[in-house]
Amino acid sequence: MDNIAAAYNFADIIAEFNTGGGEFDINVFGSGHINDTFIIRSKARKGVDFLLQKINHFVFKDIDSLMNNMVYVTNHLKEKIAKIGHPEKEVLTLIKCNNGKYYYQDAQENYWRMTNFLHNTKSYDLVTNVKQAQQGGVAFGRFQNLLCDLHPDLLVSTIPDFLNIEKRLNDFNKAIKNNSVQRSASVMEEVGFLLSRADSMNEILQLGRAGVLPLRITHNDTKFNNILLDQADEIQCVIDLDTVMPGYVAYDFGDAIRSIINTAPEDEKNLDAIQLNIPLFEGFAKGYLSQTISFLTDAELKSLMMGVLLLPYMQAVRFLTDYLEGDVYYKTRFAEHNLQRTRAQIQLLKMLEMNKEKLSSIIQNEWLNLKNTLKTGTQMIAG
Ligand SMILES: Nc1ncnc2c1ncn2[C@@H]1O[C@H](COP(=O)(O)OP(=O)(O)O)[C@@H](O)[C@H]1O
Numbered sequence: 317m318d319n320i321a322a323a324y325n326f327a328d329i330i331a332e333f334n335t336g337g338g339e340f341d342i343n344v345f346g347s348g349h350i351n352d353t354f355i356i357r358s359k360a361r362k363g364v365d366f367l368l369q370k371i372n373h374f375v376f377k378d379i380d381s382l383m384n385n386m387v388y389v390t391n392h393l394k395e396k397i398a399k400i401g402h403p404e405k406e407v408l409t410l411i412k413c414n415n416g417k418y419y420y421q422d423a424q425e426n427y428w429r430m431t432n433f434l435h436n437t438k439s440y441d442l443v444t445n446v447k448q449a450q451q452g453g454v455a456f457g458r459f460q461n462l463l464c465d466l467h468p469d470l471l472v473s474t475i476p477d478f479l480n481i482e483k484r485l486n487d488f489n490k491a492i493k494n495n496s497v498q499r500s501a502s503v504m505e506e507v508g509f510l511l512s513r514a515d516s517m518n519e520i521l522q523l524g525r526a527g528v529l530p531l532r533i534t535h536n537d538t539k540f541n542n543i544l545l546d547q548a549d550e551i552q553c554v555i556d557l558d559t560v561m562p563g564y565v566a567y568d569f570g571d572a573i574r575s576i577i578n579t580a581p582e583d584e585k586n587l588d589a590i591q592l593n594i595p596l597f598e599g600f601a602k603g604y605l606s607q608t609i610s611f612l613t614d615a616e617l618k619s620l621m622m623g624v625l626l627l628p629y630m631q632a633v634r635f636l637t638d639y640l641e642g643d644v645y646y647k648t649r650f651a652e653h654n655l656q657r658t659r660a661q662i663q664l665l666k667m668l669e670m671n672k673e674k675l676s677s678i679i680q681n682e683w684l685n686l687k688n689t690l691k692t693g694t695q696m697i698a699g
């Protein structure tokens with residue numbers, strides 16, 4: 317057993333869940349950064365395997381509400397997918413505990429949950445080709461579509477103000493002023509760049525408050541490794557539902573694009589290496605719109621490009637805030653890591669701003685193509 321796994325009494329923890337009993341092998345699994353994930357393999361030949369997770373209680377304060385969200389969302393998805401597909405493969409299946417809930421709190425105040433393990437699936441940290449990008453778009457677009465008739469008020473914000481740029485900028489301004497580790501003077505250029513865009517980056521929030529953009533249920537962590545693909549690289553299941561809560565569709569679109577479109581890692585030092593991979597953008601947009609065209613409003617369509625700019629911006633603000641506060645939130649591997657990350661996000665944002673017209677017209681054209689295809693299809697049926 318891995319060292320980290322040896323720290324817990326798994327026999328007792330597993331016994332709290334309705335697994336059907338039997339003996340299991342336990343190993344650390346996956347490359348997630350938030351929760352501790354373990355695969356629980358049945359020793360019986362035809363036994364079912366499970367995925368056990370210790371939920372990160374430092375990041376998520378209200379585990380009861382978080383798990384309630386997850387139950388609402390997975391039940392709703394299963395109900396809808398039952399009519400068109402395979403809910404047991406395409407939606408996470410939560411395993412109930414002896415206490416009647418879907419999580420178990422041990423004596424050390426660790427919170428555990430279990431789902432069925434989905435076999436023959438893959439998750440990738442990086443998108444490497446257009447087909448994958450398109451499948452990513454299909455996955456998160458379909459996810460939003462299937463949940464667009466579930467009322468957002470049913471869900472609790474598992475991290476309040478997670479993507480609230482106003483709150484992030486308040487924290488940023490406080491960090492500049494407090495200057496707790498004497499770094500403010502050395503980053504005036506980056507601070508100036510970010511503050512000069514503070515007003516324009518508030519647009520989604522303002523349109524939301526004015527009722528122009530509807531609040532919906534969104535995933536809010538649309539990294540590519542939060543979907544499982546099948547052996548043919550087709551989307552099978554959206555995972556990592558901890559941050560599913562009320563939000564604006566552009567947040568999911570923008571956050572997915574932030575990692576997919578960047579040709580370099582998030583903390584690239586050589587700024588010239590940060591370029592835009594336009595075909596991957598196109599692939600994601602095409603997949604996403606194919607699933608959302610039926611419900612997205614015109615205002616939401618327009619907001620997608622705002623999300624593409626907002627999410628790297630917000631990430632830069634958060635990295636620089638952490639740098640100014642002495643690197644207390646993000647794990648860093650060297651002294652200036654957060655500053656390097658900030659500069660890389662700023663560079664990405666500059667590239668996106670330079671290519672804004674081009675990217676907007678890709679979204680617009682994909683939208684028109686889809687509308688035309690749908691129209692032709694309807695005419696053929698009518699004819
Ligand atoms: N039900 C599942 N079946 C198979 N693999 C899974 C399942 N759930 C999660 N995984 C794998 O475990 C990894 C971590 O899970 P995730 O819920 O994303 O945790 P984190 O919040 O730490 O990112 C995923 O990237 C994926 O590879």
Ligand SMILES: [Mg+2]
Pocket residue numbers: 348349541542556
């Ligand atoms: Mg994850």
